[in-house]
Amino acid sequence: MALDRARYLLSQSHADEPSVDGRRRRGQDSRARIVQAMLDLVREGHVSPSAELVAARADVGLRTVFRHFKDLESLYREMSGVIEAELLALAETPFKATSWRERVLELVERRGWAYERIAPFKHASEVHRHQSPTLALDNAKFVAGARDILRRELPASLADDRDLFEAIDLLLSFDAWRRLRRDQQLGPRDATEVLQMSIQTLLRQAERG
Structure with a gap:
């Protein structure tokens, strides 16, 4: 029984890997888009783009901006x-x-x-x-x-x-x-x-x- 349980958990772990990798790639993509949005806005003359403006330009939710960057200091970095x-x-x-x-x-x-x-x-x-x-x-x-x-x-x-x-x-x-x-x-x-x-x-x- 213990061996069967271990095999089941292992199979579930492998089954979840594509989902985990997909979320990671989406997260990386969102982060890159947010950084690029910040750069583009500053390049256009927005000396202090708000998180809302960054989110709109990156086409992500405001919550996503704050999830990747806890504050604007992180974006400046x-x-x-x-x-x-x-x-x-x-x-x-x-x-x-x-x-x-x-x-x-x-x-x-x-x-x-x-x-x-x-x-x-x-x-x-x-x-x-x-x-x-x-x-x-x-x-x-x-x-x-x-x-x-x-x-x-x-x-x-x-x-x-x-x-x-x-x-x-x-x-x-x-x-x-x-x-x-x-x-x-x-x-x-x-x-x-x-x-x-x-x-x-x-x-x-x-x-x-």
Whole structure:
């Protein structure tokens, strides 16, 4: 009897596997749709999309959104992961330039390209950063990583020049790019040229001094 009972339970377990796998796949699909909905809404300019709006765009119930993500902080974490992957791919792309000076100027073009892609997400993150540990940490990592890249490309003598380094780092920041693009209404090409000219001027002054 015990052996027959064991065989019965085993057969039922195997019978339930397709159902379990189906639920898991549906859950994964819902999660992916929710994350994509969040990304799409932010990309369209919704700096603070509500859970209701995310649910409507993902075509899932509001309860499903909260089941996968207990709060919006979890959604921000998923969104940050996608953004980080894009920036990492850019950071790992080899430079075209060969000299350090040309690579520093190429950084302007590379940052400009990246900033154009992530601008909606940066705008959204700045709105929520004060109340989101995830966004605050991601911003700190972004700034630190950008500074490390600049320090790596500059000659040691210039990288150790605090005033010069901080000035160039400022010119390569998202804040400088946003000011030129949004407030001064320059196109990407013109914004790039203004920043490159400014950095070249700083480098020439530093080398003469």
